[in-house]
Amino acid sequence: MPQPDRWIAHLDMDAFYASVELLRYPQLKGQAVVIGGRRADAPQQRADGSWHYARLRDYTGRGVVTTSTYAARDLGVFSAMGLMKAALRAPDAILLPADFDSYRKYSRLFKAAVAEVAPVIEDRGIDEIYIDLTDVPGVRDAVGHDPLGGVKAIAREIKNSVGRATGLTCSIGITPNKLLSKVASELDKPDGITVLTMEDLPGRIWPLAVRKINGIGPKAGDKLVKLGLETVGDIAAADPRWLIEQFGDSYGTWLHHASHGRDSRPVVTHSEPVSVSRETTFERDLHAVHDRALLGQIMDDLCERLANDLERKRYAGKTVGIKLRFEGFVTVTRDLTLKTAIRNAADIRAAVGQCLKRVTFDKRLRLMGVRISNLSHAGQEVAARASVNSPGTAAAPENLPLF
Template sequence: MPHRYIAHLDMDAFYASVELLRYPELKGRPVVIGGGRRHQPEPLADGSHRFATLRHYAGRGVVTTATYAARAYGVHSGMGLMKAAALAPDTVLLPVDFDEYRRYSKLFKAAVAEVVGDTPPVIEDRGIDEIYIDLSSQPQVEADRGAALARAIKARVFERTGLSCSIGVTPNKLLSKLASELDKPDGLTLLREADIETRIWPLPARRINGIGPKSSARLEALGIRTIGELAAADPAWLLEQFGRRYGAWLHAAAHGRDERPVVTHSEPVSLSRETTFDRDLHPRGDRAALSAIFTQLCEQVAGDLQRKGYVGKTIGLKLRYDDFKTVTRDLTLPLAVDDIASIRRAAGECLKRVPLERRLRLLGVRVGSLSRTADVVTPATPGPSKPPSTGSLFDD
């Protein structure tokens, strides 16, 4: 079997790094991005800016990303901004600007395609700030396992964007994902299967992409904390503890085995929209506000479906209560839909099947079981432009 050389490229602190291009005076300072579009920097007469800090933040927002200087204080993505303020009160707080992040995402991906040069390049888009690249077909990679090409990619990305990235090059996607994190920021890590024992096995098991918080906690409860300890576990015991499919995958992943190809295109499984409220809302006391938000989410999902050319049969609802408990409900329709009336009506039916006594902190709407609009032989009849009442507590 020919050698595979798979690269995983991960932009370094992407959102924060884009903001530092806009505000270079913040370089080296702890900075977090989050809190929606509030906290805009205030331009001053001398051309400088006055920035908001976490010290004065009050609200329910979370950290979207943080500079490495902020991470040194223990601040990380997904942390509540109030908790981050307790750790690093003088950290600068900037609002998110997804339009700008998407623009830079397109720039860095185009730069990679220039270097790789295949037509089309074998690049798997994994989101706004990361990609996989199959370098196996490149004639120059065999001698140095892709190091020269990876360095050329890093240089071109910096030239086109002014941003640094970290790249891991290994025989497969699983190892490359791990490798790209080992020497951040601005790292280049090459790993062979012979390096797994020394570079990969000492890492926490949760670092494997696919081991989430629940599985990580379960492994720790069973005495397995590192990837090496997972690799040493008896395969039959893993199957007994985690089931045949997931247990077998855990054993293979811990040994660095992954045969997945780099996929240049994949269809989405679902489309969703959700929002976390600035304050907890009660289904009865805040009925009007929740009804408006509910309708807006359905409108947004319908717009996403129509813009991307999909219809879906499974409508889902997601609620998170003030005690952080999350519930979901789904309803599968006989025909695939993409209009707001059908989506809201089905989501309203889901709403009738969840308890609505507690206050809510998050509401989300999802459409799954997607198919291309052009592939649907008998499309659903479009509903009215204004959604009807669902009969839910949000509308009574």
């Protein structure tokens, strides 16, 4: 069996935040656990050695789910969902507070463990990386009658190394390119290894729903389905000229190539980012007044995650921006440039508040995001608290439903 010119892996830690918490509370393994509570929700050990855990049914407030174990996901509880809504689906689920210091620690540990086996790594976030395995010794060796035995052995070695360093499991997809590997890493979760060649495209990739391809978002996904293209194979079978007519030259061409598993992007070991951003799409459209508390908590969480990304990457930025997508796919952005670079969550949230004052909330929201640009290395002087006052910033109209 001829092997591809490249072997690219995508490694995704399994339910990362929740799995780190289960290292601390191994007695909860296999149970429905939700991360996203307050510090007051931390487990308490009684005098007799038993533990008391907060339950979702007892939660009141505007918090959102940061992540959940697979058992909780089976009950319909997913990230970015309001905790009160999650409590309706899984009232007996255990609620734990997030501990980002621990998550960053285990992120560093798993990446260092991978680098010992395969050093060409592209960092994609706290819990996922791309790995170029093309030149790793033994990757092209056959094992017994399996011509792909070598690449599978390297994958097992990486997983074992991660397990020894962290006590956690991960899932790895290995294919000729980044696009397919991202998809493959999700196919056999948790704790899976999926190795695909282009010959596997019809059997493993084409039957998947169109949204399984990274780069096909809610808007494009809905349009594809309305056009009768429900699976990746449907896109692959479509006339590329028709795709271009429907989606434009650039995106239509990309859809055709992506559905046929074509992607030439290299694994980038280092690059200077232009901006850092976080965004989330809601399960339902949210009302700026009736869902104000939930929207506020979601924005708080996005700012916290963005601040963690900046700390991990050692960047600060002067320009803070928001992205809001309303029903009807109307997207609004607002930016605010500060005098001093910032990187902590409170400063980012304050700047976001100024941006929100310049938006008219006359429709329901379906997506919300926050971005920071105009970046500098955090080694340069960063104010502990930066002023978010900016000349020319519009005053908030009366009764504007800010969150």
